[in-house]
Amino acid sequence: MARYDLVIANGTLVLPYLGTVRADVAVREGRIAAIGDGFDGEEVLDATGKLVFPAAVDAHYHLGIYRPLEVDAAQETRSSLVGGVGTVLSYFRTGQHYLNTTGPYGEIFPRVLEAVAGKAYTDYGFHLAPMDTAQVGEVGSLVDEHGVSSFKYYMFYKGFNLSADSRDAKAFTMSDEYDLGHLYQIMEAVAANQRPDRRVSLSLHCEQAELMRLFIDRVRAAGDPQTLKAYSDARPPLTERVAIGEATTLAHETGCPVNLLHLSSAVALDAARQARNTLPAMDIRCEVTLHHLCLDYTQGGLTAKVNPPIRSAADTEALWAGVLDGTVDWVASDHACCMEEHKGDQLWPALPGFGGTALLYPVLISEGLHKRGLSPQRVAELAAGNPARAYGLAGRKGQLMVGHDADFAIVDPELTQTVTTDLLLSGQDHCPFEGRELRGWPVATVVGGRIAYRDGKVVGEPAGRYISR
Numbered sequence: 001m002a003r004y005d006l007v008i009a010n011g012t013l014v015l016p017y018l019g020t021v022r023a024d025v026a027v028r029e030g031r032i033a034a035i036g037d038g039f040d041g042e043e044v045l046d047a048t049g050k051l052v053f054p055a056a057v058d059a060h061y062h063l064g065i066y067r068p069l070e071v072d073a074a075q076e077t078r079s080s081l082v083g084g085v086g087t088v089l090s091y092f093r094t095g096q097h098y099l100n101t102t103g104p105y106g107e108i109f110p111r112v113l114e115a116v117a118g119k120a121y122t123d124y125g126f127h128l129a130p131m132d133t134a135q136v137g138e139v140g141s142l143v144d145e146h147g148v149s150s151f152k153y154y155m156f157y158k159g160f161n162l163s164a165d166s167r168d169a170k171a172f173t174m175s176d177e178y179d180l181g182h183l184y185q186i187m188e189a190v191a192a193n194q195r196p197d198r199r200v201s202l203s204l205h206c207e208q209a210e211l212m213r214l215f216i217d218r219v220r221a222a223g224d225p226q227t228l229k230a231y232s233d234a235r236p237p238l239t240e241r242v243a244i245g246e247a248t249t250l251a252h253e254t255g256c257p258v259n260l261l262h263l264s265s266a267v268a269l270d271a272a273r274q275a276r277n278t279l280p281a282m283d284i285r286c287e288v289t290l291h292h293l294c295l296d297y298t299q300g301g302l303t304a305k306v307n308p309p310i311r312s313a314a315d316t317e318a319l320w321a322g323v324l325d326g327t328v329d330w331v332a333s334d335h336a337c338c339m340e341e342h343k344g345d346q347l348w349p350a351l352p353g354f355g356g357t358a359l360l361y362p363v364l365i366s367e368g369l370h371k372r373g374l375s376p377q378r379v380a381e382l383a384a385g386n387p388a389r390a391y392g393l394a395g396r397k398g399q400l401m402v403g404h405d406a407d408f409a410i411v412d413p414e415l416t417q418t419v420t421t422d423l424l425l426s427g428q429d430h431c432p433f434e435g436r437e438l439r440g441w442p443v444a445t446v447v448g449g450r451i452a453y454r455d456g457k458v459v460g461e462p463a464g465r466y467i468s469r
Contacts, residue, residue, distance in 0.1 A: 004041045011047025014376045016385030027406040030449040055086025055407035056360045059387035060332035063090040073119035075427030080122050081453035082358035084409025084442035093129035105138050120464030132175040139189035147468025149200050149392035153183050155243045156207040187256035203259040206243035226347045228297035232309040237267035248275040257283035264292045264308040266318035285329040288319050290356045290363045303343045304432040307352045330387040333357040340430045358424035365440030392469030406449035415441045
């Protein structure tokens with residue numbers, strides 16, 4: 001009988017699009033070699049009573065946005081292992097934050113890859129944002145030569161910086177014209193690089209800058225309360241609806257596949273549904289984040305400032321309804337390590353974002369499977385299968401099939417833990433989810449056939465690889 005490098009034994013496999021099956025998995029040279037029963041392995045991981053999911057593909061991530069890339073790569077992908085994540089897809093752009101520079105991606109992107117190489121515990125890829133006209137011209141070479149199959153446009157950067165405390169957008173983006181004309185050019189370039197065997201897509205942060213200006217001025221004139229609700233009122237769901245309408249109109253005109261990121265409200269979700277119904281031939285995919293599914297603006301303080309803002313409890317439930325009815329294609333963390341000192345006690349200068357990657361499977365299992373009846377199969381699709389398909393990883397990630405990378409999240413569906421900052425193994429020194437009790441946690445995460453995390457501890461050194469898509 002063949003002897004394998006690793007065997008995951010006695011677990012229940014969760015197969016996206018198929019269901020669950022009781023079987024063992026055998027691994028050789030980092031790939032799934034066989035599925036069946038009775039395999040002999042150099043190492044055996046006993047998964048009795050556990051669910052074996054494909055390791056999650058955390059498709060919305062920010063390495064190096066507030067700290068050096070190499071530091072975030074080491075500390076934050078370590079945190080990803082806690083959540084059963086085997087691959088992260090991180091956004092990167094030129095301008096302020098990240099490397100605080102501008103220029104050709106042909107020169108800058110190799111610097112990004114060099115900084116992260118040898119530091120990450122998970123496999124990783126990047127989405128890139130063309131910030132100026134010259135970078136739009138690089139889309140084809142980034143696809144063909146660097147394996148970057150996804151790009152991004154931030155709609156509110158037309159008028160604001162990241163914190164929305166400055167309207168000097170040009171200084172922030174370090175670009176020429178960052179407007180709807182620029183967006184149209186990006187869409188043309190992305191559409192021109194489609195092939196029958198690959199999806200090249202544009203991800204969109206949908207908030208409309210001109211309306212934001214009006215509502216921010218109104219909130220500040222009314223006494224400028226320093227609360228999460230004030231931030232939501234200053235960037236209300238209407239700004240999402242209008243931006244989604246603008247973006248999908250241009251996408252339809254150009255034939256550009258789009259991903260509507262971090263939909264935060266019932267209004268945004270309805271706008272996405274309307275676009276799909278009105279334009280059925282279009283490729284429109286929808287993302288929701290963990291924090292918009294779990295937090296509302298009555299909870300926590302400025303440490304939970306994020307873009308788009310945390311909304312009402314009613315919005316949270318509307319997003320869960322979208323997860324349950326299939327409107328939402330995947331759930332991601334939008335992980336951005338941001339230290340408490342960068343939040344401060346003033347709403348407008350506080351930097352937006354925080355970590356959450358360690359909670360990807362725990363939230364979907366606890367709040368989705370246990371609390372709302374989400375099937376294990378649908379959990380696997382939301383965390384792994386669908387983002388892998390959307391972002392050029394199909395055939396390699398997001399599935400438990402022979403020939404795929406041996407990336408697994410072995411989950412104890414009954415393990416109950418209270419979220420603490422220390423539990424998440426991030427470099428971040430606070431956590432807006434602190435104190436939340438979640439039922440269903442990974443007890444082991446396997447990346448490329450290696451046990452990288454087990455029983456609350458990281459195993460071995462970082463061995464994640466850049467994934468060309």
